[in-house]
Structure formats: structure tokens, C-alpha cells
Amino acid sequence: MSAATASIWPAEGADARFMAVALRLGRRGLGNTWPNPAVGALVVRDDGPEPVIVGRGWTQPGGRPHAETEALRRAGAAARGATLYVTLEPCSHHGKTPPCADAIIAAGIGRVVAALEDPNPEVAGRGHARLRAAGVVVEVGEGAAQARRDHAGHIRRMRDGRPHVTLKLAVSDDGKAGLAGRKPVTITGEPVRDRVHLMRAQNDAILIGIGTALADNPALTCRLPGMAGRSPVRVVLDAALRLPLEARLVQTAKQTPVCVFADGSAEHAREEALRSFGVEVLRLDAAAGRFDPGIVARALAARGITRLLVEGGPMVAASFIGASLVDEAALFRSNAVVGPDGIDAIDGHQLGILTHSQWLRRIGEETVGADRLETFERV
Numbered sequence: 001m002s003a004a005t006a007s008i009w010p011a012e013g014a015d016a017r018f019m020a021v022a023l024r025l026g027r028r029g030l031g032n033t034w035p036n037p038a039v040g041a042l043v044v045r046d047d048g049p050e051p052v053i054v055g056r057g058w059t060q061p062g063g064r065p066h067a068e069t070e071a072l073r074r075a076g077a078a079a080r081g082a083t084l085y086v087t088l089e090p091c092s093h094h095g096k097t098p099p100c101a102d103a104i105i106a107a108g109i110g111r112v113v114a115a116l117e118d119p120n121p122e123v124a125g126r127g128h129a130r131l132r133a134a135g136v137v138v139e140v141g142e143g144a145a146q147a148r149r150d151h152a153g154h155i156r157r158m159r160d161g162r163p164h165v166t167l168k169l170a171v172s173d174d175g176k177a178g179l180a181g182r183k184p185v186t187i188t189g190e191p192v193r194d195r196v197h198l199m200r201a202q203n204d205a206i207l208i209g210i211g212t213a214l215a216d217n218p219a220l221t222c223r224l225p226g227m228a229g230r231s232p233v234r235v236v237l238d239a240a241l242r243l244p245l246e247a248r249l250v251q252t253a254k255q256t257p258v259c260v261f262a263d264g265s266a267e268h269a270r271e272e273a274l275r276s277f278g279v280e281v282l283r284l285d286a287a288a289g290r291f292d293p294g295i296v297a298r299a300l301a302a303r304g305i306t307r308l309l310v311e312g313g314p315m316v317a318a319s320f321i322g323a324s325l326v327d328e329a330a331l332f333r334s335n336a337v338v339g340p341d342g343i344d345a346i347d348g349h350q351l352g353i354l355t356h357s358q359w360l361r362r363i364g365e366e367t368v369g370a371d372r373l374e375t376f377e378r379v
Helices: 003-008 014-027 065-081 102-108 126-133 146-151 152-160 190-202 212-218 268-276 295-300 314-322
Strands: 040-045 052-058 083-084 111-114 135-141 164-171 175-177 205-209 233-237 258-262 280-283 307-310 328-333 362-370 371-378
Touching: 014 040, 014 052, 014 083, 014 111, 040 065, 040 233, 065 083, 065 102, 102 126, 111 126, 126 135, 146 152, 164 175, 164 190, 190 328, 190 362, 190 371, 205 212, 205 314, 212 233, 233 295, 268 280, 280 307, 295 314, 307 314, 307 362, 314 371
Parallel strands: 083 111, 111 135, 164 307, 164 328, 205 233, 205 307, 233 258, 258 280
Antiparallel strands: 040 052, 040 083, 328 371, 362 371
């Protein structure tokens, strides 16, 4: 039996095992590859006693090189006759790099196992069709459920023109997010902070309102050891451009990007001052000082953002929930009690608007240090 023929008939269960590896590789790029999806790829030969991985790849920072070309480069001549496992359909169009489908054909790959068809209208089945036309065996669907979760940002941006939105809330046992007068209070412990920093690293952008920026003076970076370079774009909703020039966000804008949304009526002198520190200012209409979250989300998607972490403030949380824009929610609950004068975690609402929503379902609960994490996803 030839190497090419052997690679087309994998051992029972091999496809699931190798696709799981490709998916794990792809997740390395989450938050770091936008506007491109974070894809994983694996080249496997099956012409010996056991299948052997000869090439691994994942989408590189900034979206290029693509996962497939990285895996093929590492495999070299061993790719001929092998199977390529990939978490999303290989591209078929000329962008800033040649089509991955052409590279796969040129490498002599005998079989491609893809988790999903790419919803990008420039691909949308054309990559698989090109491979089949060249005689490559193509199978689609292995690992599809996990791939849909991993590529949720790309899928949402392609289909709905907005990022995939994750809402993060930290609440006391009595459902509060802060002290009276909007004074900040430490609610959850250090393990939760570490988890939140990891969430930041896996999202393209993080969004807060000006109230949180003024009250907390946050950095909004990923401060896990060795991961500072994985910090997301920091987005502030600031209709009147009140963000102080001495704020940590402004002072670090040249190291980690900051984007501020301002109303058209905000002072241009303030805009110029912020821009001098490296802050990007985008103008949108804000009715009574409040932005339409749907318009904000679409504006971010137009700039390539696929995964958005909404982390700031009861008013911002309420606006995204009210607009039905929350695709996932991470609710960190503490045993601490703030008291009746504290600020509700969701402005004007009880937590039930999130935890008993008709369009979100609870998918898990775990302990994080002394606190609890409840997770929800769109139905």
C-alpha cells in the first residue's frame, strides 16, 4: 500500500484524536490573530506502524502566516501523501498571502480533514472545492462543535457584522458590583484576577465605560507572567472625552492600543490631546451621552475585532444585555456582602435579567479560589 493510500484510511478514532490536537493548537492564537481566525493545523503520516505527526501549525500573530502553511513548512517533504487536519476550511482566495488550498495541493497532501466550512463569503466552500478538483480527499465535520466555539468570533463577524461578545461580571453575594457613590471595592480574590487576565489574553479587545475608567483608573492589560504582549485593544466609551491625560490607559497607549469612542460634539482639542499620546478617537453619535452598543460593536468589527470582552461597569453591562448582544457571560460570585446601599451589578436590573434570560443558558459552574464562576452562552 502506498503512503498516499495509507494516509486516506486512518485507524479508528484517529481523526477525532488528531483534530482535538489541531483545535488545541488553534486556541494558542485566540486574541492574537485578528482580523483572521485562530486556526490550528496538523500534518499526519500513517504509512508506518502508528500515525506520526510530522508538522504542526497555528495562525501567527496578526493573522499571518496561516496555520496550514506553518504546518506544511514544518512537515517539508513528509507532507506528500499525508493527511492535513485543520480547524477551518483552507482559504481559496488571494489576500495578503497566496491561497492555502494551493499550498496544500503543491505539498502533495492526500487527504484533508476540516472541522468547518469557512463562513467568509470569499471562501464559503471554494477552498474545499479546489482541493477536491485537484484530487485531494476532503472530509468536513470532525470536531465541528468545538471548532464553532473556538471560531465563534470569526463566525459572528462574518455572519452578523459584529464581534462575539463575552460579558464579565464580578458580583458580591448580594448582587452588588461596588459601594455607594460608585466607589470601587475588591469583591473577588487573586485567582479570579488571574482568570480574568487569561480571558483578556484570549480576546481581541476589552471594553469599559468612562465611569469605570474614572473610578478605577484601570490598565486593562494582561499581567500574567510572560503574557504582557497578549494584552487586548482597550476600548472606552467616552462621549464627552473626559478620559484624563494622566490615566493609565492614556499613558500606556503607545505600548498597548487604546480606542476611545466619542460623540461628534466632544471638544476637538481634547481629541488632539489624546491622540498626541497615541489614543485613537472614533466619533459616533451618542444619544443623551450614551452610545448604541450595536453600532459600537459593528464599528469594532469593521476594524477587524472578532472577540470582545465587556468588562466595565453596571451601565455598560445593562446596555449590552438590553441590546441582546451578549453571546457568553462569565459571572464571578463572591461570598462577600456589600449591603443594600451598594451598586447593582447590572444598572437598573436584578441579576435575573442575565441568569434567567430566555436567550442565555447556564453551561457550567466551578470554584475559582474562594469564589465561584458561573458561565452562560447564547441559546
